[in-house]
Amino acid sequence: MTGAATLSPAVPKPAHVPDAAVYDFDMFADPAYVADPHKRVMDLVQNAPRVFWTPRNGGHWMLMSHAAIFNAARDIEAFSSEIVPQSQIKAMVARLPPGTPHIPQPLPINIDPPDHTKYRAPLNRVFSPKAINALKNDIRALANQLLDRVADKGRCEFMTEVAEPLPVQVFLKMLGLPLERQEEYRAIVKDHLSDPDPDPKNVMKKLLHITAIMRDTMLERRENPRDDIISLLWKTEIDGKPTTMDDMENYGVVLFIAGLDTVMNGIGHGVRHLAMDLPLQDQLRQNPQLVAEATEEILRRYTFTVPPRVVGKDMEFEGLQMKKGERAMLFLPAADLDPKEYANSESVDLKRENKVHIAFNAGPHRCLGSHLARVELQIVYEQVLARLPQFRLDPEHPPTFHCGHIIGVDSLHLTWNS
Amino acid sequence: MKLRIDKAKCVGNARCAAVSEELFPLDEDGYIAVEQIDVPAGKEGLARRGARACPERIIIIEDEGQ
Ligand code: HEM
């Protein structure tokens, strides 16, 4: 899936956008971006305006600076997460013929406060640091299992062998879904999630596919609760009302969308960095207690998600006129490389004074799974360093990427002396 | 030393508690549990690091103390 060759057509600039604020960047297909994403991000940080409008992909704003994004992320009236307004979704659903299956929605990611809070609260409880810490041993065992399979081979394509199966298995275990159906879930993650196709019909089909494979387990756990997240979510209330099957499907979809593709690519970027930074590998092998800090610094250096927003009202932002309904991207990868916030932002420096990044965004939508993500990343780095000797990128198969709302690693070939 | 916490803005990512669980207690949902912290003597450095670790920048050093 490398659609890098074709840029989307440029649309004309609206009159209220000044020429100085226009910068041509296709966040899905820019060739330099797809070839080596964070190198191009650094180039944008140095050469593009701090907030700009690009004519690609229908035309949209790009927020680049740390300050602009930090402010935008918490001003929900100015920058709404309701890409399709909830009122419009409700009207659409009301028009469907009776008997149509429930169309799952990734709540709370696509809904603004105050309703946002209702749907987020039950998940917060389930994903508390306490709950996640209890999973550590299982995650480590899974990581070791995957790594032991490749350790003797002296080489592997790390995404398929480790980075992709690990979060899927953790997800299934945590939710209490049957591990035997792993392949089905992996197929959905692989084929669909990184597909940039924005056609709402296809998106809907994907969402229905995700809920379809979870439905049996969800119904079963309602009757026979176990020690898993599905059972816990059945027991919580949303805004004082018991959880319904529709709510459960919404949660299933949001966790699937937010928790798999992300962790997998985070692992990809981090392990790629380690493969290129042999002194860091040595340092961490000798001092495994530094892995937690390294995980933070790598998250900052390779921030890889781009949450979308809709301008909520006509306004001035950072000296620019923005109109209600225009789209704006919180380009987090640039914020975390902003030299105003991080000196020598390009270097991975464990001694850096300020490592507080916004790879998980800020404000009300700040990643709810960040504890889990951190634990998964740390454990993978720890075990990769423990189970493999010094590893490098395979010079014959350089890594490949895809770009969009997630900067993803398609392939990551590593070699080592076995 | 005293810290003030703008509790309503906490998003529950426990970066403060990762620095020190004792200084920065969390509630059952993982949000910061208190609005004010009287830092015990000797823990000022930890308190400062915890405040800096908050990505929401809502832990404010109110009174540096000694
Ligand atoms: C390294 C891995 C991850 C990264 C970089 C990441 C990043 C993000 C970001 C940037 C957001 C904010 C989206 C927005 O502002 O619109 C977000 C939201 C969210 N994430 Fe993560 N995420 C990761 C892993 C996870 C995991 C493992 C889970 C759970 C299983 C998860 C669950 C969620 C949920 C439910 C939301 C929506 C929160 C809300 O809207 O209130 N994420 N994530």
Ligand code: SF4
């Ligand atoms: S670090 Fe800040 S936002 Fe996170 S739990 Fe502590 S106080 Fe809340």
